[in-house]
Amino acid sequence: xxxxxxxxxxxxxxxxxxxxxxxxxxxxxxxxxxxxxxxxxxxxxxxxxxxxxxxxxxxxxxxxxxxxxxxxxxxxxxxxxxxxxxxxxxxxxxxxxxxxxxxxxxxxxxxxxxxxxxxxxxxxxxxxxxxxxxxxxxxxxxxxxxxxxxxxxxxxxxxxxxxxxx
Numbered sequence: 672x673x674x675x676x677x678x679x680x681x682x683x684x685x686x687x688x689x690x691x692x693x694x695x696x697x698x699x700x701x702x703x704x705x706x707x708x709x710x711x712x713x714x715x716x717x718x719x720x721x722x723x724x725x726x727x728x729x730x731x732x733x734x735x736x737x738x739x740x741x742x743x744x745x746x747x748x749x750x751x752x753x754x755x756x757x758x759x760x761x762x763x764x765x766x767x768x769x770x771x772x773x774x775x776x777x778x779x780x781x782x783x784x785x786x787x788x789x790x791x792x793x794x795x796x797x798x799x800x801x802x803x804x805x806x807x808x809x810x811x812x813x814x815x816x817x818x819x820x821x822x823x824x825x826x827x828x829x830x831x832x833x834x835x836x837x
Contacts, residue, residue, distance in 0.1 A: 672706040677715065699723035724793040727753045729800035735786050739806035740778050746805060748773040748786055752797075756790035761799065783807035811837050 674687040679700025684691075691698060703718040732751035740746055749772045750758055760768040763784030768775075775782065787802040814836035824830050 672708045675705050675707065675712075677703045679721075694723055696723050696725060724795045726795045727756060727790050727792045727797040729797045730756075730758065730788050730790045731801055733786075733788055733801040733803045735803040735805045738804070739808055741808050741810040742779055743810050744778050745774060745776045746778055746782075748775070748788070748803075750788045750790070750801075752790040753792050756792045758788055758790050759796075760786060760788045762786055763805075778805075778807055780807050780809060 672687075673685065674689075676684040676689055678684060678691075678698065679702070680695070680697040687704075699721055701718050701720050703715040705715050706713045730750040730752040732749070734747075734749050736747055736749075737744075738746070748760055748768065752758065752771070756771075758769065758771050760770075760773060762768060762782065763786070764779070764781040783805055785802045785804050787799045789799045790797045814834040816835045818833050820831040820833075821828065822830075
Protein backbone atom coordinates (compact mmCIF):
# COMPACT_ATOMS: atom_id res chain seq x y z
CA UNK A 672 0.00 0.00 0.00
CA UNK A 673 1.10 3.56 -0.73
CA UNK A 674 0.00 6.08 1.87
CA UNK A 675 -0.77 9.73 1.05
CA UNK A 676 -1.16 12.27 3.83
CA UNK A 677 -3.07 15.55 3.68
CA UNK A 678 -1.64 18.16 6.05
CA UNK A 679 -3.13 21.35 7.52
CA UNK A 680 -0.30 23.54 6.21
CA UNK A 681 -0.58 22.39 2.58
CA UNK A 682 2.01 19.85 1.52
CA UNK A 683 0.91 16.33 0.62
CA UNK A 684 3.23 13.72 2.09
CA UNK A 685 3.85 10.16 0.92
CA UNK A 686 4.96 7.15 2.90
CA UNK A 687 4.31 5.47 6.18
CA UNK A 688 5.49 6.63 8.57
CA UNK A 689 6.22 10.24 7.63
CA UNK A 690 8.37 12.58 9.69
CA UNK A 691 7.89 16.33 9.88
CA UNK A 692 11.06 18.18 10.88
CA UNK A 693 11.32 21.70 12.30
CA UNK A 694 7.67 21.73 13.35
CA UNK A 695 5.92 25.12 13.18
CA UNK A 696 2.62 26.38 14.54
CA UNK A 697 1.20 26.20 10.97
CA UNK A 698 1.57 22.41 11.12
CA UNK A 699 -1.08 22.14 13.82
CA UNK A 700 -4.45 20.79 12.78
CA UNK A 701 -6.08 17.74 11.22
CA UNK A 702 -4.03 15.16 9.32
CA UNK A 703 -5.79 12.57 7.16
CA UNK A 704 -4.46 9.64 5.19
CA UNK A 705 -5.49 7.49 2.23
CA UNK A 706 -3.94 4.33 0.91
CA UNK A 707 -3.57 3.19 -2.66
CA UNK A 708 -3.43 -0.50 -3.53
CA UNK A 709 -3.29 -1.82 -7.12
CA UNK A 710 -4.24 1.60 -8.47
CA UNK A 711 -7.31 2.05 -6.25
CA UNK A 712 -7.36 4.74 -3.56
CA UNK A 713 -9.28 4.40 -0.32
CA UNK A 714 -11.42 7.13 1.16
CA UNK A 715 -9.71 9.36 3.72
CA UNK A 716 -9.93 7.82 7.15
CA UNK A 717 -8.52 7.87 10.62
CA UNK A 718 -7.85 11.60 10.75
CA UNK A 719 -5.75 12.79 13.64
CA UNK A 720 -5.48 16.21 15.18
CA UNK A 721 -1.99 17.49 15.98
CA UNK A 722 -1.56 20.17 18.65
CA UNK A 723 1.59 22.30 18.36
CA UNK A 724 2.59 24.46 21.32
CA UNK A 725 4.94 27.40 20.89
CA UNK A 726 8.23 27.37 22.77
CA UNK A 727 8.15 30.10 25.43
CA UNK A 728 10.65 32.94 25.39
CA UNK A 729 13.55 32.83 27.82
CA UNK A 730 12.72 34.03 31.35
CA UNK A 731 13.45 37.66 32.17
CA UNK A 732 14.37 39.44 35.39
CA UNK A 733 16.87 36.70 36.29
CA UNK A 734 18.67 37.53 39.53
CA UNK A 735 20.91 35.94 42.12
CA UNK A 736 20.90 37.99 45.28
CA UNK A 737 22.69 39.13 47.19
CA UNK A 738 26.02 39.11 45.40
CA UNK A 739 28.77 39.08 46.46
CA UNK A 740 28.21 36.82 49.47
CA UNK A 741 30.43 35.07 51.96
CA UNK A 742 30.62 31.32 52.43
CA UNK A 743 27.92 30.18 54.81
CA UNK A 744 25.46 32.90 53.70
CA UNK A 745 22.15 32.30 51.88
CA UNK A 746 21.12 33.42 48.39
CA UNK A 747 17.87 33.68 46.44
CA UNK A 748 17.49 32.89 42.74
CA UNK A 749 14.51 34.49 41.01
CA UNK A 750 13.12 34.83 37.49
CA UNK A 751 10.04 36.22 35.80
CA UNK A 752 8.26 34.29 33.09
CA UNK A 753 5.06 33.24 31.43
CA UNK A 754 2.03 32.39 33.56
CA UNK A 755 1.85 28.72 34.48
CA UNK A 756 5.51 28.11 33.66
CA UNK A 757 7.79 25.82 35.61
CA UNK A 758 11.38 26.97 36.00
CA UNK A 759 14.57 24.89 35.90
CA UNK A 760 17.88 26.34 37.10
CA UNK A 761 21.34 25.14 36.08
CA UNK A 762 23.93 25.84 38.77
CA UNK A 763 27.74 26.10 38.68
CA UNK A 764 28.15 23.34 41.28
CA UNK A 765 25.90 20.83 39.52
CA UNK A 766 22.47 20.50 41.16
CA UNK A 767 19.43 21.24 39.01
CA UNK A 768 16.96 23.38 40.97
CA UNK A 769 13.26 23.91 40.26
CA UNK A 770 11.09 26.94 41.01
CA UNK A 771 10.47 30.54 40.08
CA UNK A 772 12.12 31.61 43.35
CA UNK A 773 14.69 29.26 44.89
CA UNK A 774 16.72 29.68 48.06
CA UNK A 775 20.15 28.19 48.65
CA UNK A 776 21.58 28.05 52.16
CA UNK A 777 25.11 27.58 53.46
CA UNK A 778 26.75 28.89 50.27
CA UNK A 779 30.12 27.36 49.36
CA UNK A 780 32.90 28.59 47.06
CA UNK A 781 31.79 25.93 44.53
CA UNK A 782 28.44 27.74 44.17
CA UNK A 783 30.13 30.81 42.62
CA UNK A 784 29.59 31.34 38.90
CA UNK A 785 26.83 31.62 36.34
CA UNK A 786 23.24 30.55 37.08
CA UNK A 787 20.92 30.07 34.10
CA UNK A 788 17.23 29.27 33.94
CA UNK A 789 14.69 27.96 31.45
CA UNK A 790 10.91 27.96 31.65
CA UNK A 791 8.62 25.18 30.49
CA UNK A 792 5.02 25.78 29.39
CA UNK A 793 2.75 23.04 27.99
CA UNK A 794 5.72 20.69 27.79
CA UNK A 795 7.83 23.10 25.71
CA UNK A 796 11.02 24.64 27.07
CA UNK A 797 12.48 28.05 26.43
CA UNK A 798 16.07 28.69 25.49
CA UNK A 799 18.44 29.15 28.41
CA UNK A 800 19.31 32.81 28.55
CA UNK A 801 19.42 35.87 30.75
CA UNK A 802 21.82 34.30 33.24
CA UNK A 803 23.05 35.86 36.47
CA UNK A 804 26.41 35.51 38.20
CA UNK A 805 27.22 34.91 41.85
CA UNK A 806 30.45 35.97 43.53
CA UNK A 807 31.34 34.05 46.70
CA UNK A 808 34.11 35.18 49.02
CA UNK A 809 35.61 32.95 51.69
CA UNK A 810 34.53 33.84 55.23
CA UNK A 811 37.72 34.39 57.25
CA UNK A 812 38.44 32.35 60.36
CA UNK A 813 37.88 33.94 63.76
CA UNK A 814 40.82 35.93 65.16
CA UNK A 815 43.35 33.65 66.84
CA UNK A 816 44.14 35.74 69.91
CA UNK A 817 42.87 38.74 71.84
CA UNK A 818 45.08 40.63 74.32
CA UNK A 819 44.78 43.69 76.54
CA UNK A 820 47.93 45.75 77.28
CA UNK A 821 47.03 45.94 80.97
CA UNK A 822 44.74 43.57 82.75
CA UNK A 823 43.39 44.23 85.30
CA UNK A 824 43.27 48.00 84.90
CA UNK A 825 42.04 50.83 87.03
CA UNK A 826 39.36 53.30 86.04
CA UNK A 827 40.65 56.41 84.37
CA UNK A 828 43.65 54.63 82.76
CA UNK A 829 44.07 53.67 79.08
CA UNK A 830 44.20 50.18 77.67
CA UNK A 831 45.18 48.86 74.22
CA UNK A 832 43.38 45.75 72.97
CA UNK A 833 44.92 43.78 70.09
CA UNK A 834 43.85 40.81 68.01
CA UNK A 835 45.70 38.45 65.66
CA UNK A 836 44.27 36.96 62.50
CA UNK A 837 44.60 36.89 58.75
